Amino acid sequence: xxxxxxxxxxxxxxxxxxxxxxxxxxxxxxxxxxxxxxxxxxxxxxxxxxxxxxxxxxxxxxxxxxxxxxxxxxxxxxxxxxxxxxxxxxxxxxxxxxxxxxxxxxxxxxxxxxxxxxxxxxxxxxxxxxxxxxxxxxxxxxxxxxxxxxxxxxxxxxxxxxxxxxxxxxxxxxxxxxxxxxxxxxxxxxxxxxxxxxxxxxxxxxxxxxxxxxxxxxxxxxxxxxxxxxxxxxxxxxxxxxxxxxxxxxxxxxxxxxxxxxxxxxxxxxxxxxxxxxxxxxxxxxxxxxxxxxxx
Amino acid sequence: xxxxxxxxxxxxxxxxxxxxxxxxxxxxxxxxxxxxxxxxxxxxxxxxxxxxxxxxxxxxxxxxxxxxxxxxxxxxxxxxxxxxxxxxxxxxxxxxxxxxxxxxxxxxxxxxxxxxxxxxxxxxxxxxxxxxxxxxxxxxxxxxxxxxxxxxxxxxxxxxxxxxxxxxxxxxxxxxxxxxxxxxxxxxxxxxxxxxxxxxxxxxxxxxxxxxxxxxxxxxxxxxxxxxxxxxxxxxxxxxxxxx
Numbered sequence: 087x088x089x090x091x092x093x094x095x096x097x098x099x100x101x102x103x104x105x106x107x108x109x110x111x112x113x114x115x116x117x118x119x120x121x122x123x124x125x126x127x128x129x130x131x132x133x134x135x136x137x138x139x140x141x142x143x144x145x146x147x148x149x150x151x152x153x154x155x156x157x158x159x160x161x162x163x164x165x166x167x168x169x170x171x172x173x174x175x176x177x178x179x180x181x182x183x184x185x186x187x188x189x190x191x192x193x194x195x196x197x198x199x200x201x202x203x204x205x206x207x208x209x210x211x212x213x214x215x216x217x218x219x220x221x222x223x224x225x226x227x228x229x230x231x232x233x234x235x236x237x238x239x240x241x242x243x244x245x246x247x248x249x250x251x252x253x254x255x256x257x258x259x260x261x262x263x264x265x266x267x268x269x270x271x272x273x274x275x276x277x278x279x280x281x282x283x284x285x286x287x288x289x290x291x292x293x294x295x296x297x298x299x300x301x302x303x304x305x306x307x308x309x310x311x312x313x314x315x316x317x318x319x320x321x322x323x324x325x326x327x328x329x330x331x332x333x334x335x336x337x338x339x340x341x342x343x344x345x346x347x348x349x350x351x352x353x354x355x356x357x358x359x360x361x362x363x364x365x366x367x368x369x370x371x372x373x374x375x376x377x378x379x380x381x382x
Numbered sequence: 383x384x385x386x387x388x389x390x391x392x393x394x395x396x397x398x399x400x401x402x403x404x405x406x407x408x409x410x411x412x413x414x415x416x417x418x419x420x421x422x423x424x425x426x427x428x429x430x431x432x433x434x435x436x437x438x439x440x441x442x443x444x445x446x447x448x449x450x451x452x453x454x455x456x457x458x459x460x461x462x463x464x465x466x467x468x469x470x471x472x473x474x475x476x477x478x479x480x481x482x483x484x485x486x487x488x489x490x491x492x493x494x495x496x497x498x499x500x501x502x503x504x505x506x507x508x509x510x511x512x513x514x515x516x517x518x519x520x521x522x523x524x525x526x527x528x529x530x531x532x533x534x535x536x537x538x539x540x541x542x543x544x545x546x547x548x549x550x551x552x553x554x555x556x557x558x559x560x561x562x563x564x565x566x567x568x569x570x571x572x573x574x575x576x577x578x579x580x581x582x583x584x585x586x587x588x589x590x591x592x593x594x595x596x597x598x599x600x601x602x603x604x605x606x607x608x609x610x611x612x613x614x615x616x617x618x619x620x621x622x623x624x625x626x
């Protein structure tokens with residue numbers, strides 16, 4: 087029995103590429119889900135998707151100029167992601183259109199531009215790699231970059247945490263205190279872009295959003311408190327990225343989709359069985375008598 | 383004394399003038415009711431006092447530092463689905479002294495508990511805002527302004543969708559605050575509430591403001607049944623000039 091467990095769970099990590107992929111997955115799992123929780127709570131769950139498309143042309147440009155250099159591709163991704171976020175913000179401010187319509191327009195333009203750039207400079211294999219990533223090809227440089235970006239995100243998030251919470255609940259209170267809400271919002275979107283660029287190497291630009299949003303939306307079925315949401319989301323992300331990695335190793339599956347599908351399975355299961363707002367809770371719900379202790 | 387004065391103030395939104403030639407002073411330690419029909423410019427004036435809307439002409443002279451100006455928004459302006467407990471909300475009132483980074487110490491938690499006890503919401507400390515009734519939420523929001531140690535408090539229809547008991551508690555607390563010298567401006571729609579609370583009235587209509595005394599308003603509408611008191615929507619002729 088123990089031997090079987092060892093063969094299934096531990097032996098794969100004897101390989102260097104599995105170790106690196108494992109650590110990269112854990113680092114991303116620390117940084118991405120908290121951002122996803124905030125995106126979800128602000129009703130911006132789809133913005134992550136939009137931003138993921140927005141980093142693509144930058145990644146492609148980096149790829150065109152420097153080949154498969156992760157730092158260059160990441161830098162390009164960050165720049166184009168931030169550019170699109172700023173452009174979408176200012177277009178919506180200037181025209182009075184809602185920010186999501188401006189964002190939708192820009193991310194579609196970016197996606198097309200990105201795909202065009204990659205096809206001009208490379209093969210369809212490269213395109214697949216950029217879009218869907220390859221966690222098994224994480225080298226030491228990539229790992230250091232991912233760990234550094236993830237740490238940076240966690241630190242900055244800790245610094246702006248209280249402001250972000252207050253801004254979500256009551257933006258006018260923050261403004262009354264002389265803090266420009268746009269600044270907090272902008273910093274937060276910046277973190278989302280950073281995180282997606284860290285994630286694209288391992289999961290690809292499109293899949294990186296999955297590790298951000300799915301754990302967050304899953305946690306919603308288990309907790310009503312902010313700390314609970316973040317903790318559970320991080321836990322789910324860690325289990326999904328490790329489990330997905332093992333699955334992909336043993337069954338020769340592509341790693342990115344395996345990780346995200348595992349997180350997706352957690353989501354579906356939680357929607358059925360979770361503590362709050364799940365199908366099970368809905369069927370079993372009885373009104374508690376007055377004076378009964380609170381269940382939290 | 384008056385820390386808050388308006389000087390020939392003109393306010394506009396989206397290129398349309400909402401209020402003009404607004405003068406007067408809000409008394410320290412007094413509760414001034416702001417009345418008028420929907421769209422008369424009550425919220426616009428409050429935004430200007432909070433410094434969120436720049437005047438087209440004239441000025442708002444406010445000697446209260448920005449972080450000591452508190453405002454109790456209409457509940458609709460808040461995202462109440464956001465997971466936050468009553469205690470956490472009240473603790474955010476420490477922003478003027480703590481900002482985004484400083485940790486809360488035991489003394490502040492103690493102060494928070496005192497505030498919750500004063501407002502009768504101690505038992506709700508760990509409840510999420512989304513689970514509260516309108517009245518309970520309003521108490522929690524007022525708790526945040528108490529934590530803020532506000533010197534100027536602006537309230538936008540604080541008694542809308544709130545139970546009678548909460549109205550009593552809130553009015554008591556507001557009276558206490560005024561007694562301690564806080565300048566309070568409150569948007570009201572209800573004559574009964576006005577009679578209980580207001581020391582002074584600024585009445586907005588047709589783009590202008592007029593200061594009236596609560597008594598002259600009450601005298602004029604004394605004949606109405608007490609629980610169906612409609613405040614006037616246009617300037618009646620016979621209102622006496624107020625105290626300002």
